[in-house]
Amino acid sequence: xxxxxxxxxxxxxxxxxxxxxxxxxxxxxxxxxxxxxxxxxxxxxxxxxxxxxxxxxxxxxxxxxxxxxxxxxxxxxxxxxxxxxxxxxxxxxxxxxxxxxxxxxxxxxxxxxxxxxxxxxxxxxxxxxxxxxxxxxxxxxxxxxxxxxxxxxxxxxxxxxxxxxxxxxxxxxxxxxxxxxxxxxxxxxxxxxxxxxxxxxxxxxxxxxxxxxxxxxxxxxxxxxxxxxxxxxxxxxxxxxxxxxxxxxxxxxxxxxxxxxxxxxxxxxxxxxxxxxxxxxxxxxxxxxxxxxxxxxxxxxxxxxxxxxxxxxxxxxxxxxxxxxxxxxxxxxxxxxx
Amino acid sequence: xxxxxxxxxxxxxxxxxxxxxxxxxxxxxxxxxxxxxxxxxxxxxxxxxxxxxxxxxxxxxxxxxxxxxxxxxxxxxxxxxxxxxxxxxxxxxxxxxxxxxxxxxxxxxxxxxxxxxxxxxxxxxxxxxxxxxxxxxxxxxxxxxxxxxxxxxxxxxxxxxxxxxxxxxxxxxxxxxxxxxxxxxxxxxxxxxxxxxxxxxxxxxxxxxxxxxxxxxxxxxxxxxxxxxxxxxxxxxxxxxxxxxxxxxxxxxxxxxxxxxxxxxxxxxxxxxxxxxxxxxxxxxxxxxxxxxxxxxxxxxxxxxxxxxxxxxxxxxxxxxxxxxxxxxxxxxxxxxx
Numbered sequence: 281x282x283x284x285x286x287x288x289x290x291x292x293x294x295x296x297x298x299x300x301x302x303x304x305x306x307x308x309x310x311x312x313x314x315x316x317x318x319x320x321x322x323x324x325x326x327x328x329x330x331x332x333x334x335x336x337x338x339x340x341x342x343x344x345x346x347x348x349x350x351x352x353x354x355x356x357x358x359x360x361x362x363x364x365x366x367x368x369x370x371x372x373x374x375x376x377x378x379x380x381x382x383x384x385x386x387x388x389x390x391x392x393x394x395x396x397x398x399x400x401x402x403x404x405x406x407x408x409x410x411x412x413x414x415x416x417x418x419x420x421x422x423x424x425x426x427x428x429x430x431x432x433x434x435x436x437x438x439x440x441x442x443x444x445x446x447x448x449x450x451x452x453x454x455x456x457x458x459x460x461x462x463x464x465x466x467x468x469x470x471x472x473x474x475x476x477x478x479x480x481x482x483x484x485x486x487x488x489x490x491x492x493x494x495x496x497x498x499x500x501x502x503x504x505x506x507x508x509x510x511x512x513x514x515x516x517x518x519x520x521x522x523x524x525x526x527x528x529x530x531x532x533x534x535x536x537x538x539x540x541x542x543x544x545x546x547x548x549x550x551x552x553x554x555x556x557x558x559x560x561x562x563x564x565x566x567x568x569x570x571x572x573x574x575x576x577x578x579x580x581x582x583x584x585x586x587x588x589x590x591x592x593x594x595x596x597x598x599x600x601x602x603x604x605x606x607x608x609x610x611x612x613x614x615x616x617x618x
Numbered sequence: 619x620x621x622x623x624x625x626x627x628x629x630x631x632x633x634x635x636x637x638x639x640x641x642x643x644x645x646x647x648x649x650x651x652x653x654x655x656x657x658x659x660x661x662x663x664x665x666x667x668x669x670x671x672x673x674x675x676x677x678x679x680x681x682x683x684x685x686x687x688x689x690x691x692x693x694x695x696x697x698x699x700x701x702x703x704x705x706x707x708x709x710x711x712x713x714x715x716x717x718x719x720x721x722x723x724x725x726x727x728x729x730x731x732x733x734x735x736x737x738x739x740x741x742x743x744x745x746x747x748x749x750x751x752x753x754x755x756x757x758x759x760x761x762x763x764x765x766x767x768x769x770x771x772x773x774x775x776x777x778x779x780x781x782x783x784x785x786x787x788x789x790x791x792x793x794x795x796x797x798x799x800x801x802x803x804x805x806x807x808x809x810x811x812x813x814x815x816x817x818x819x820x821x822x823x824x825x826x827x828x829x830x831x832x833x834x835x836x837x838x839x840x841x842x843x844x845x846x847x848x849x850x851x852x853x854x855x856x857x858x859x860x861x862x863x864x865x866x867x868x869x870x871x872x873x874x875x876x877x878x879x880x881x882x883x884x885x886x887x888x889x890x891x892x893x894x895x896x897x898x899x900x901x902x903x904x905x906x907x908x909x910x911x912x913x914x915x916x917x918x919x920x921x922x923x924x925x926x927x928x929x930x931x932x933x934x935x936x937x938x939x940x941x942x943x944x945x946x947x948x949x950x951x952x953x954x955x956x
Contacts, residue, residue, distance in 0.1 A: 459763065491848070491850075491852035492856035492859075510829070518830035518834050519854060522750045523858075526892070531882065537882050537884070540880070540882035544875050544879070546874070546875070551864060
């Protein structure tokens, strides 16, 4: 299993990328193909005594700035650490690709260099988010700010494949994010998508799901357009930060609370770990021909290692073939109905 | 100051409504005009030894079921406890109205019985939500699932008036909920609204605000369409429930954590109170000619008392006049530009 890793994506590149890659080689037994400036990578590894065993480097000195127009990944930045990574993946030089670069460029590279699965209209960003009973998959988390009902149906099929293959959930409960559970709730998009999803074979659709129920375990796959999904993803992050900040200041408020905090420290660590999205790796680009993982821009070594683990797991479990089968099933169903 | 209260709205009516109303009379010095079945109200008060001093009853035996078509408040249920309340408010028999009935019916009653302020195209539901530094106003929280840019501009003006008058924030920071801070982010709605808001005199517009920043105190007024706002409101509720549940089970996991929890109990109560939306009363219908407060369906006596306090405060501070002035300022500005 060989994972291609963009050594120059994210706020902490290349140091944390290299550390995470070295951990992945040691702990997961994968091979790593790094893309980026060879000299800088070697210098960073030397300076920080990072063991480069199990890692190759594909020299690509250019770095695509995060604020650049995403489509430039196809031309001006095709030779950048990220552009090169996509090309290597498309050429079969590795089994999956991990980058912490800009989301827009990753979506563009995945769709136009690696290319979409036949029949898939839009690739979606799938993010696994902790909830009260474990975790759920949110898609689209931001690749498509506007969607059509048929697109949401494809998201449901892709998300279902992902959660059953990678998380071992036999029949993942798919919910449509909406502002009420009744059939007439939402805009035309939700009303139409709800009808389509009800008729879709091969998924376990549980209907409209209100945002209140999502963190409480209302579904295993939450389907929505990328605007709504991005709001959900970021609000979840912000609220987690706010709660943790509030708890901290509450604990520091008196001698008694400080002692209480001390007694709770073990439990709090477990709690924090449970709610930490970094434990789940990165976001997956669903709908493209090879696994592409977008690591968080602020990823540290551990987050990179987990993103690499996730990439390897997607490749091992052949999530792409599972999605292909799901899309084919919808196509066959539509033909039958015609 | 006389507040009209729908005695038969919400899951805990009429008992909790009566208890909350009695508390409001005692603690806030307001008069209460209850609408609903007189006999049932008197029987409930007698059975539970609720002092009815300071309260009148307007007999309205019909109750509008929550699942009914909201527009029926105008005809079939115009004589219901809620419909009657709206009519009394429109007739000037009280200064503000509180109901925990269905949101749809409250929006319909507010817009078509009490009526919108001149120039206001859409009434919005404004909800005050705790954040890391205090609280912010979210609007629209669900009255208008789709909005136009001009509508969002009116929401900004109304929200600004509310937060400055009721929360004493001199120049409330108004943010537009979006999936990025750059000008080109979001759908056409956000792109156009962002332009309009930048040009709007009389408000302190701080630009696009990502959902991550909202609970961290990124703005005092968060403006968005009702679909997005409803997702934000309900996700906030769900995540608060999930965190509190996770903390509880963590605290019960060992003897040490149980002891820690004991030492923290005072702090935890303060923390819980700080994050409790019930402390802020209910949601306000912004854009109608008299203050209308929608209390949460699951309101208890304390929540009803706080909703009554909020209603009284809206009337005292003449929030309606403030909004009228704001809308007039936009109109004058547009004329000047023409």
